[in-house]
Amino acid sequence: MSKEQPTPTLQDVATAAKVSTATVSRCLNFPDQVKEKTRTKVLKAIKMLSYSPNFGARAMASRRTDTIGAIIPTMGNAIFARGLQAFQDELHLHGFTMLVASTSYREDIEEEQIRALVGRGADALLLIGHARSPEIYRFLEAQAVPALVTWAFDTSLSRPSIGFDNQKAMCRMAKKVIDLGHRNLALVSAETILNDRAKARQLGIEDAMVAANLCAKTLHIVKTTYGIEEGATAFEQVMKAAPQTTAVFCGNDVLAVGALRRARELGFKVPQDVSIIGFDDIELAEIAYPALTTVHVPHREMGRRAGEALIKLLNEGTQIEAVELEASLVFRDTLAPARN
Amino acid sequence: MSKEQPTPTLQDVATAAKVSTATVSRCLNFPDQVKEKTRTKVLKAIKMLSYSPNFGARAMASRRTDTIGAIIPTMGNAIFARGLQAFQDELHLHGFTMLVASTSYREDIEEEQIRALVGRGADALLLIGHARSPEIYRFLEAQAVPALVTWAFDTSLSRPSIGFDNQKAMCRMAKKVIDLGHRNLALVSAETILNDRAKARQLGIEDAMVAANLCAKTLHIVKTTYGIEEGATAFEQVMKAAPQTTAVFCGNDVLAVGALRRARELGFKVPQDVSIIGFDDIELAEIAYPALTTVHVPHREMGRRAGEALIKLLNEGTQIEAVELEASLVFRDTLAPARN
DNA sequence: TAATAAAATGCAAGAGCTTACATTTCTATT
DNA sequence: AATAGAAATGTAAGCTCTTGCATTTTATTA
Structure with a gap:
């Protein structure tokens, strides 16, 4: 002392x-x-x-850290929690350590965090979604730090990803909704500029609309940030601006749960008056009342596979190959045929 | 390439x-x-x-890292998410970086993670609860890494903490419950050996029972691990073993939400047949149906203050002083007078 | 313009570890 | 008991930065 x-x-x-x-x-x-x-x-x-x-000294001398960084948009809700936990478990199994950082869905912070983790010697990085500036990708290449994209899947990009096709999944869900007679659709979404998952989900709905001979322009979109309260507010806006709406898609379950609550508060019967559809299938979805109809994302599988692939790359130099997982539809109690 | x-x-x-x-x-x-x-x-x-x-080289040469580690039991649910986010925000404000690690509520993993973060050059550590082996505290002292305990408050220990008194808070809640006529109480809790918060919460209920001239031994306790499903199972066990129970306390909201669901599935009316009480007041509590009566923990305030204190210590050498925050009771819809 | 102070830059010694290579100590074999 | 070969240990260079001190450049003043 x-x-x-x-x-x-x-x-x-x-x-x-x-x-x-x-x-x-x-x-x-x-x-x-x-x-x-x-x-x-x-x-x-x-x-x-x-x-x-001393980790720094060791890293410097041995030129490896057995550390993999994960950069996620937020730790504030459970959206990424389960997948991350699976990722971590897989890494731990092989003697690797995971470092997490969150970006609050902001590109500048993400860049900062990427640099921070790379500087800290992360041997590889787990990233959510493809959308980010080419400069960052260049940086990662210059530093020779492999990065794996997850929570998305897109073969049109050269960068491999392990995830699911957001657009396709949402499209399937939207088709079901349309099949149930819904014609006046709305979407509560995150800003799509820097969020390719959000963008893809929107496109998925529009695809389904077009396939059903509906005009995609009639999809009433409200953009907001993720959060229960935000979902509630957005729902209110939707119903004010487009009262004829019978089905509200939400960019994720957090928004959906907020929408659901506000619907009840405003006296809407769900799903009789209005259907609400989420995305992700986190615990919240099951707990919500009525239980949320949503798109199930294979979080654990995704996290595990991502960990596996990265470790193989690091340990054996095996190139990562893209893996498309299936997102399934989970029909619970917030979707019903459209009222007339 | x-x-x-x-x-x-x-x-x-x-x-x-x-x-x-x-x-x-x-x-x-x-x-x-x-x-x-x-x-x-x-x-x-x-x-x-x-x-x-290169972070390692810099750390070695300059002998500081501007990094603070946070070690939490789990990232799998939102219990620690909000507090951590606030902590992180505060650190970021002052140019510090947060490193997170989770322990799955296991002491051996916690020790491992503490060593990992210290080795990585964390200038200080944020820890949850007081209970851990003296050896670890000795290690931290030898490494001259200050550690701040949060999510708990206990003046009987020399180590300062910034948090709330779990025992007192739960005791207040239990008194209310008893006031409503409940005499057959049960508790679904985590293992209390290495979890001083869980232990304190249990003691709080027992305090209230004793104060009301009930025998503390009659508190029917079921121990389980945290998880929605686990809460459900535990609730079932409780009602099977002690069918006369009219109020079930849960160690946290996650367990409570599980209990709530199983209660419904088993045909119990909540709160008419049985009251269910949670702890933490995370988002889940509000979303649950019926909305959960619980103990509100000042997550954000706690995280912010912890960050503030640690930074002051690091930057100005100001000793950390213990801060007791208030946990408040939140009465929603899962608590009602006991049935007769 | 010369002299002096202040600002900018360079030099080189660490910081704590790993590892190739050299050396010493065993073990087993004849 | 002598010796080859294997196993264990030691030596020292090098990994990438920061920083005290020395040196050079620039600005200021008489």
Whole structure:
């Protein structure tokens, strides 16, 4: 407490155990290269000094960190939680560490975080969606840090991704909705400029409309940021501006749950008066009342596969190959035939 | 692509800009110490090479990282999300970076993560709850890494914390419940051995029972891990083993929401047949149907204050002083007078 | 214009680790 | 008991930055 004691170093341990730093190092990294007796001695010294290796020094000397960074838009809700947990589990299984950073859906912050994680020595990166400036991709290439895109799937891009086709999934859902007689559709969505998933979901609905001979322009779109309260407000706007609406698609479950609540507060019967459709199928969807009809995203599978692919790339140099997973439709209680 | 190009270093930038490495370094860290013209030159070289400083080297040379680690039990649900976000926001405001790791409520993993973050150069740590082995506290002291405990408040310990008194809060809630005529109480809780918050919450209920002349032993306790499904199962167990129960406390909202759902599935009317009480007041609580009566935890305030305190400690050496925040009771729709 | 102070830059010594290579210590074999 | 070969350990260079101190350049003043 009184004296400023420097934190112990490898050298300190070596001295305490009366061996060289090399031996201590090997003791930590390749335990079976050192004799049992020596190892015990070293381990004791480590414990005694409460020594912990300096990551930076290690990274610098060995030129790898066994760390993979994940950059997600937000930790504030559960949208990415499950997938991330699966990703983390997979990494942990192989001795890798995950570092997470969040961007609040802002491109500038994302860039900052990418630089931060790369600077911290992330051997690879997990990214959500494809949409970001070419400059960042150039940066990653210059730094030789492989990045895997997930939560999206798009073969038209050269960059491999492990995810699902947002557009196709939403299109299937929209077709069902239209089949149920809905003609006046609305969408509560996030800003689509920098969010390719949101964009794809919108296009999916429009595809279904066109396929059913509806004019895609009639889709009433309200843009907002993600959040329960935001979903509620947006729903209100929709019903004010387009009262004839019978089905409201939401960019994700968080928005949908907000919309659902506000609908109830405003006296709409769901799904009799208006249907509400979410996206993601997070826990919230099941808990909501009425339980939310939504598009199920294979979060865990996606996270696990992403981890697997990245580790294979790092350990064996196996190129990542794109994987398309299936998003399925989950019909619960917020979708019903259109009222007349 | 074809040639393995090493990632650019400070030296490369220096060469490209025809200055010394020292100048480049200053350009990055103390821009106004270098002449405008030089700076432009250097910045251009940096951009051209897509250079990014190596964090490890920088940390080693400068002996600080402006990084604070946060170790939470889980990212799988929203319990810690909001508080963490606030913490992160506060850190970001002051140029600090947050690193998150999760432990799955396991002590061995927590220890591992603490070591990992310290090794990575975290200047300080945010920890949840007080309960952990003295050895870890010794380690942190040896490494001279300050740690702040949050999500709990306990003056009987020397270690300062910024949080609320779990026991007191739950006790207040339990008193209300008892006031409503409930005599047969149950608790669905996490394992309390390594979770001092869970333990405190249990004690809070027991305090209230004793104060009302009920025998604390009659509290029917079912232990489980956190999760919606787990809450559901536990609720079923409770009602099977103690059918006379009229009020079920849950260790957190996630469990409560699960209990709530299973109650409905089993044909119990909530709150007429049985009351269900949560803890934390996360979004889920409001969305649940009926909306959950719970104990509101000041997540954002807690996160913000914790960040503030840690930064002050790091920047100005101001010792952290314990702060007790108020947890309030939120009465929604899952609590009613006991049936007779 | 010379002298002096201030500003800008450079030099080089670390910071704590890993690892190729050199050296020493065992083990097994004859 | 001598010795080859394997196993264990040691030596020292190098990984990429920061920073105290020395040196050079620029600005200021008489």
